[in-house]
Amino acid sequence: MAIPDVPAAQPAPSKADRAKVLLPPKGRYRLGALLRAPNRVLHPGQLIEKELEKTAAAPKTAKEPNDQFKGTTAGIVRGLQRVKLCDVTMDDVIAGRHTPxxxxxxxxDFLCFREKSAENLYFHLWLDExxxxxxxxPASKRSPEEVMTLGQSFKTACDTFFAQSSPLELNVPSDMRRDIDSRIASVEQASAAAPxxxxxxxxxxxxxxxxxxxELLAMSFRSFRKQVxxxxxxxxxxxxxxxxxxTWALGLxxxxxxxxxxxxxxxxxxxLPLWWFGTVVAVGGFGKTCxxxxxxxxxxxxxxWERQEYNDAATMSSSSEHSSVDPWNASSASEDGRSSYAAANEKRERSPPATPAFTSTLPESASRRSSQHSPLSDLGYFPLRPASASERSGSGSRSGSGSRSPTGRSSTTPGGLYFAPAAMELPKSSPTWESFTKMMSPIVARAQRDLVMTAAIYGLVVMVITGAICLAVPNRSR
Incomplete structure (x- = not known):
């Protein structure tokens, strides 16, 4: 029987289904898009807003997935016509009020694969929930089911964010860590004395x-805004x-x-045209804008990582394996009834600090890429809400504090939250001629236009300076 008033986790999606919904579509070079370039320069974001409005007005069928890459927040984005990128807040992004x-x-993705600090985001989301x-x-009016739900949520947080063996252990100052460790230990002792x-x-x-x-998450978000x-x-x-x-050199x-x-x-x-165009292209490349x-x-x-997920989806599309893992039972109790957090802390007191779990919990073969197995297959979803009691009883025997399902754990968050092991050997950059995907944010379109215009201004300055120098050079006398 499901816990009253608590949304149950949805069944874990297969790799193929997850790719259809979460992977961005690949784009192609089209002549029509090139002809609309002047409109994007003079009215940045206008074409995106029209496309979002059209998508929002289109009737949706029950079978159509909630694809975040089709502008599901068109109405909200439409109301942000004059908002600058620096005004975009982290809370709005987390709440799903913007488009890709x-x-x-x-x-x-930025936290997982660029900064390796996704635990800060997951802790923020868990604490809100x-x-x-x-x-x-109130405490006096909680039902046994609600008490059990809170207890399971707290136990999962301890095993996820405060156990040394967890790949999502929080990086906090030692005084804060000692304080929270003592609080958790007191709860463990009180629970053991009076269950x-x-x-x-x-x-x-x-x-x-x-x-x-x-604060750390806000710093990461500022870097994220620069990347987008x-x-x-x-x-x-x-x-x-x-x-x-x-190109600039050819102008000489x-x-x-x-x-x-x-x-x-x-x-x-x-x-002159080559000096201007070459400078624009070079300045744009310096800012990673092609x-x-x-x-x-x-x-x-x-x-x-998106390229790797496409490869994973192609590999897994022929497989029909589908498993469901209980989210809140991800931190199962040890044989003597204690949580894995308590067992890990006792082990930590008896032994020297271990190596980071990101690299120590994965076998060496997991970091090697092959057509049969990819490191992305080991990604585990981190859920926000508990599953129903029936799901918990059916999958609790298979879950553990360190287990990962090949098809991923269930998730009810808009982003399908996961964490990426540091042992994944992804290239630091996509290939030069990598495919591209469409951006659906008018705010980003306006910010990108500003970068292009800035490069154009630099081009004019360099063109004038280079032209003046070249015109002043005398011809060779015979």
Missing amino acids: PLTLRDFE YRRLYDRA SNEAFLPPQAFDKLHDHTH VRNADRNRGWFAMFLGIL IPTIVCCVLDKSRGWRAFG LVIYLFGDNRQLYP
Whole structure:
């Protein structure tokens, strides 16, 4: 029987189904998009807003998935026409009030694969949900089911964020860690002495930790906002810089020819367009913004982890395996009845600090890529809400504090939350000619237009300076 008033976790999606909903669609170079480039420069984001309005107005069928890459927040985005990227808040992104590349999924990917600090986001989400469950009813009026739900949620948080063996252990100052460890230990002792007592802490006990992790998360979010404006990865950026410098150098050819052959200085003006265009391309590449991609639409290159997920989806599409793992039972009790957090802390007192769990819990073969097995298959979803009692009884025997399902754990969050082991050997950058996907945020489109216009202004300055120097160079006297 399901726990009253507590939403049950949805069945875990297969890799193929998850790819259909969560992976961004690949784009193609189209001549029509190139013809609309002037509109994107003069009215950035206008075409995206019209597309979002059209998608929002279209009738939705019951079978149609809630695809976040089709503009499900068109109404809200439409109301943010004049909002700048610096005004976008982290709370709005987490709440799902923006479209790609400003979704919770995009922010989570950035934390998982770029900064390796997804635990701060997961702790923030868990504490919000835990506080909501805790404040639902006074302590004297809680039903046994609600007490059990809070206890399971608290136990999962202890094993996830405070156990040394957890890949999502929080990185907090030692004084905060000692304080929360002592609080958790007191709850463990009280629960062992009187099992009928409530074996969990109030949300206020985590306030200091939350303030610290929220500050770290805000710093990561500022870096994330800088990344979303870029439409190219590092390799493409280096190529654009090389191409821009080469184009600028080609503009010197008319000047050199005129000097050597003693021709009219007017022929040197043929280098002006090359000096301007080469500077624009080079400055754009320095900011990881490819002018070619921009001219063909509001697009961005696929990231390395997205390429890997496409490979995973293609590999797993032929498999029909589908498992369901109980989220709240991810932290099962040990044989003597204690939680894995208590067992890990006792082990930590008797032994020296272990290596980080991200690298120590995965076998060496898990970090090698092959067509049969990919590290992304080991990603485990971190849920926010408990499953029903029937799901818990059916899957509790299979779950453990360190287990991972090949098809991923169930999730009820918009982004399908997961964590990425540090042992994953993903390239630092996508290939130069990697496919691109469409961006659906008018705010990002306006910010990207500003970058292109800034590069154009730099191009004008460099063109004037280079042109003045080249025109002043005298011809070679015979």
